[in-house]
Amino acid sequence: MAKILGIIGGGRRNGYTSFFLKESIQAAQTDGVETEIIYLPDYAFTPCISCFSCLRNPQHTCVRNDEFGKNGKGEIFQKVTEANAIIIADPVHLSGASAQTHMFFERCYPFLWSGLLNGMPIASISVASNKGMHINARRDICRWSYAFSMKYLMGVALHTAYGEEKNINAVRELGQIVSKAAKADARDGRISFTVEDCFKLYSSKPWNAFQYNLENLTDGLFTWEDSIIQKAKEHVKKPDALKLLASAEKALDIAVESYQKKQEEEAAKHLAEARTVWAEATLKEFLEDDIFKV
Ligand SMILES: Cc1cc2nc3c(=O)[nH]c(=O)nc-3n(C[C@H](O)[C@H](O)[C@H](O)COP(=O)(O)O)c2cc1C
Numbered sequence: 001m002a003k004i005l006g007i008i009g010g011g012r013r014n015g016y017t018s019f020f021l022k023e024s025i026q027a028a029q030t031d032g033v034e035t036e037i038i039y040l041p042d043y044a045f046t047p048c049i050s051c052f053s054c055l056r057n058p059q060h061t062c063v064r065n066d067e068f069g070k071n072g073k074g075e076i077f078q079k080v081t082e083a084n085a086i087i088i089a090d091p092v093h094l095s096g097a098s099a100q101t102h103m104f105f106e107r108c109y110p111f112l113w114s115g116l117l118n119g120m121p122i123a124s125i126s127v128a129s130n131k132g133m134h135i136n137a138r139r140d141i142c143r144w145s146y147a148f149s150m151k152y153l154m155g156v157a158l159h160t161a162y163g164e165e166k167n168i169n170a171v172r173e174l175g176q177i178v179s180k181a182a183k184a185d186a187r188d189g190r191i192s193f194t195v196e197d198c199f200k201l202y203s204s205k206p207w208n209a210f211q212y213n214l215e216n217l218t219d220g221l222f223t224w225e226d227s228i229i230q231k232a233k234e235h236v237k238k239p240d241a242l243k244l245l246a247s248a249e250k251a252l253d254i255a256v257e258s259y260q261k262k263q264e265e266e267a268a269k270h271l272a273e274a275r276t277v278w279a280e281a282t283l284k285e286f287l288e289d290d291i292f293k294v
Pocket of ligand 1: 010011014015016017091092093094095096127128130131132133
C-alpha cells in the first residue's frame, strides 16, 4: 500500500490552505493508496539547534526531545519515514512560505545524511488570499525540496482571486499526479538522484537549481575569477581542504566557460562537481573538527 502524507504547513485549521489540501488528497485516494493529513501547528517541535547529532550518529536520527526528534521515534519523523510521497500545502506568509513549513524542512536535516528523502515524490500547494507573492512561496518549497534531492513533481501557487473552481481543478490534478508517483515509489522502490540529475529535474520548475548554484559559487557575477572559491583560497588553511578547493576551482572554471558557450550538459556536469567538492572543502575547513569533537 502506498502512503501519501498531506501536510498543512500552517494557516487556519479550517481555512483555505486546509480546504485545498483536502481536495487534493481526496483526488489522490485511488486503489492501493492510503492517505493521512497532519496540521503542523498540532505538533510540538522547535527549530534545529545545529547539534549535528544527526550527522554523527549512524542511524541519522534527531535527538531533540520533541515530536520531530526522539531518536527517530518522534511522530513527524516516523510519518515522513513511512511516506511514499508528500503533498505540502502552505499559506503564504510575508511573501514566502510560512515559518512552520520552513521549520519542517529544517528539521528534515537528518534525512540529508540518511538520504531517505532523495528521490521521494513531493508536490506543493501555496495559498495566498491577500496581496499575493504565492509564486515566491512555491519557489521556497521547491528550493527546500531540492536541498534533499526530493522528486519535486509540481507546485501550484494559488490565489483565492483565481476562483474556487479553477483552484480546485489545479489541486485535484496535483493529487492525481502524486498518487501515481506514490504508487511507483511503493512498487519499484525509491530512485535517488545525483546532483546533476537534480539540475535537470529542477530546471523547468518555478526555480532553477543550476542558475542558483552558479550564482552562489560565482558570488552573483557568473565569472569564476570572483568566485567564493577564489575568496576562500586566501583563508583556508588545512592542506586537505586546499586540495579540494583546487579541484572545485578547476571544475567551476570549466562550468563557467561551458555556460558561456551555451554547452549546457557540460556546464551542468562540472558545476555539479564544483558544488559537491566545494561543500566538502568548507565542511573540512570550517565545521568538521567541531562537529566530531563531541
Ligand atoms: C503572518 C501572515 C503573513 C501573511 N502574508 C501574506 C502575504 O504575503 N501574501 C498574501 O497573499 N497573504 C498573506 N497572508 C494571508 C494568508 O496567506 C492567507 O490567509 C492564506 O490564504 C492562507 O489562508 P488560510 O489561513 O485560510 O489557510 C498572511 C497571513 C499571515 C497570518
